[in-house]
Amino acid sequence: MQLDVNLDKKLGDFSFTAQFSVTGQRIGVFGPSGSGKSTLGNLLTGFLSADNGRIELDGHCLFDSRRRTNLSPDKRRVAVVFQHAHLFPHLDVRRNLLYGQRRTPTKRRTLDLDAVAAALEITPLLERSVNQLSGGEKQRVALGRALLACPDLLILDEPLSALDRRLKEQIIPFLDRSLRRFEIPYLYVSHSLAEMRLLTDQVLHFGGGRLQVLTDAESLALERLGQDRDGYINHLQLSDPREVGSLLGYRWGRNELLLKVQEKPESGYFALSSKDILLFRKHPQALSARNLIPGTVTELMTHRGGVAVKLDCQGENLIAEVVREAAAELELTAGRTIYLAIKASAFRRLM
Amino acid sequence: MDFLSPTDLQAVWLSARVATVATLIALPLGFLLAWVLVFSRLRGKALLDGLINLPLVLPPVVIGYLLLLMLGRRGVIGRWLDRLGIELIFTWKAAVIACVVIGLPLMVRSIRLGMEQIDPQLVHAARTLGASRRDALFTVVLPLCAPALVTGGTLTFARSLGEFGATILLAGNIPGLTQTIPLAIYDYSNVPGGESGALALCLVSIVISYLMLMGNEVLLWKMRRSRQG
Incomplete structure (x- = not known):
């Protein structure tokens, strides 16, 4: 996946600026809250429009202020797994999983329900109402739903921060395994360095609404030596x-x-x-x-x-x-x- | 003597028809207006909101009179309808229009309450999964506010069943043609010995309203149960 971004956006007192080109499958977006991570996510999905700039995903233009191109969120093929699963409460697990796939052109559907459900170990839950699922199960279904839409880019927006530590430890292997297996490129947005180190190869480090540096999680961890009470x-x-x-x-x-x-x-x-x-x-x-x-x-x-x-x-x-x-x-x-x-x-x- | 006279039966039938048609028109209209008020970025939303809610605070007779001015032969809309050969005033259709205008605020309020409960992120999730704005409206927003639609429908139907002031001005009180239950009861109360006829129609009103409330409860209960699956 090749993502080229050059964007400016003013939101009240907050101003966001990012200019980067990144190639890879496992990209992290790291920074504290208010650093601009979520703004980047919203600009990429199209729920926010930048004041100026351009977004290109695999050579395909999603946004260009000069040419007045601004693809709507449904045309961008950028899926999101949110902090809270946001499953459709009126649909059962199977129909939640198929929601995106049904809206994907047939020739682009590279993944099938059975394989994804098996990898995420949710096959026994398919006929259940989503209201009967635990937090961890919900998040796995949300991931499956996004994967089955076969997006060009998957944004994982703090997908684990609503879960307790035990659940996080249970879900990380699923995330890692299925993201590798189904080869969907992703941006992993989080303020957790541990998750960055486990799930990303490169990291876009944001702070104060600006992209600070394109680095990797290991370097970030080493930079923080002596700052964390739990040590490195x-x-x-x-x-x-x-x-x-x-x-x-x-x-x-x-x-x-x-x-x-x-x-x-x-x-x-x-x-x-x-x-x-x-x-x-x-x-x-x-x-x-x-x-x-x-x-x-x-x-x-x-x-x-x-x-x-x-x-x-x-x-x-x-x-x-x-x-x-x-x-x-x-x-x-x-x-x-x-x-x-x-x-x-x-x-x-x-x- | 029969429990209900032939004109009473016609009034019951007309009331049911007017209330049903008014509810069926107000449902999609209310849904769209509620959507505009909750989800769209339209400017002047407060103005629109005020306009929709006006019939709730104005006396129905005032609404009826204003509608008569607009839809009458020399009215802004009436003149235009007259040229097309459409006659509304003093027909059952006028009663429907009166009921839609009077019932709409209740419909919009109910649906709006339901829509405001929907997490906007659910719509966002649908959009990122490839659903257009309209697709998300019909596959996410509409099913999630189904209980609100049922409640709004029940309220509008009930309000239409009891509509008097606007209806009598716009549709008149013509037995067998535009006379609904409340108008028939009004007529009975004006003639000596009309008590039994008025009481019979009161009884019919009570039965219809009660059955409708029960139906509403059953539907909502079924929806809750299927959601919990």
């Missing part, structure tokens, strides 16, 4: 679980990590806070933490709160955070090999 969250891809006593052993590259048994022993992404990693200069003797692995310091990043230590653990990267005094005492320098201790309970499944 490492995302670890763990696989091949096996039972090790009362714990589960997962493969992490060439390392093995022991985790406290969580709901099901399945491969996936896990979160580990930089503040949950203890560093030792030498191999410690007996230790309550169940994971002790060697790592080589590759970079030291000093920030206001302390020092972030970038580590290479046999080919896998990890970031730990320590206070300055500890960094001095450990004599941390790039190239030095140290030991990392991590508790088995410090990991949290992301997807």
